[in-house]
Amino acid sequence: MIILALDALDVRMVEKYGCRSLMQVEYGQTDLSEFELERTVVLWASFLTGRNMEAEIPVETQWEFTLKPEETFLKFFETYKALDVPAFSLKQENHKRERVLLKKYFDDEVSVEEYDETVWRNHEENKREFFEALGRFDLVMGYFDLADAIGHLSFGIPAKMEAVYRELEGIAKEVKSSVDDVILVISDHGMKPVGRYGDHTKNGFYSFNRRVGLNLPKITEFFNIIRRLVQVERSG
Amino acid sequence: MPKKEYVNIRIPKSIYEKIEEEVRASQGEFKSVEDYVEFVLNEILKEEPEETVYTPEEEEEIKRRLRSLGYL
Numbered sequence A: 001m002i003i004l005a006l007d008a009l010d011v012r013m014v015e016k017y018g019c020r021s022l023m024q025v026e027y028g029q030t031d032l033s034e035f036e037l038e039r040t041v042v043l044w045a046s047f048l049t050g051r052n053m054e055a056e057i058p059v060e061t062q063w064e065f066t067l068k069p070e071e072t073f074l075k076f077f078e079t080y081k082a083l084d085v086p087a088f089s090l091k092q093e094n095h096k097r098e099r100v101l102l103k104k105y106f107d108d109e110v111s112v113e114e115y116d117e118t119v120w121r122n123h124e125e126n127k128r129e130f131f132e133a134l135g136r137f138d139l140v141m142g143y144f145d146l147a148d149a150i151g152h153l154s155f156g157i158p159a160k161m162e163a164v165y166r167e168l169e170g171i172a173k174e175v176k177s178s179v180d181d182v183i184l185v186i187s188d189h190g191m192k193p194v195g196r197y198g199d200h201t202k203n204g205f206y207s208f209n210r211r212v213g214l215n216l217p218k219i220t221e222f223f224n225i226i227r228r229l230v231q232v233e234r235s236g
Numbered sequence B: 001m002p003k004k005e006y007v008n009i010r011i012p013k014s015i016y017e018k019i020e021e022e023v024r025a026s027q028g029e030f031k032s033v034e035d036y037v038e039f040v041l042n043e044i045l046k047e048e049p050e051e052t053v054y055t056p057e058e059e060e061e062i063k064r065r066l067r068s069l070g071y072l
């Protein structure tokens, strides 16, 4: 199984830019109504564990919060690669650098271009490692924060967001052409413009490369969906 | 109206000659090479930069949200 974990991938933006490879065979919006805030680490932790983790993850220490494999659906797989996954294997250094630059941007110490450059560099690093891992594990889960990180400072600038969605669409297309496996594309939350900036919304996204028949699934429902898919694959 | 001040600027002769042709072809719309150059440069300079579409209120709102989401 392949999971493309795309931070802030927004269902309306996928439709707006006609990203066919991201949409796959079945796609839709996720139901995040049970969450008070759309916090990235909380949502990925809830996706991984199948439980609403909002109350258990304080905002002050959220980026360092780390689950054990046996608390997550990763335990259903004999071998897995979880690349840069929040609440599990987040690359602390890379994301810290992005947050420091974000702060410096608002303090007028760096330009948006300097911030973007670091985000894109981290993205390219993950992309390399993700495609190296494809086909070598029962599950490859690759996390990409491009839409979130670029979106926070530039969601209101269409040219930039189109480039982001084209890039993510390209990754999905390449995955589709190189594996014959279940592919789940999923985001933690969506995004909306605030002037030139971008804020988290409840327009989360999911898609599968086969019909699963979901209707507005909660992000915590995927734990059991993944468990069932693994069972079906094992039995035949 | 105050009289316009002018400065001299050097451009390649080949461009000057092409502009002369354009001026001729314009059949009186441009009176001279200077007139043509001034028009074209004005057009370029009045194009607005793409990235100045935010207000201080929006910046404050996004900072507040990014703080509560744990980014700042």
Ligand SMILES: [Zn+2]
Binding pocket: A007, A008, A039, A040, A041, A148, A188, A189
């Ligand atoms: Zn996020």
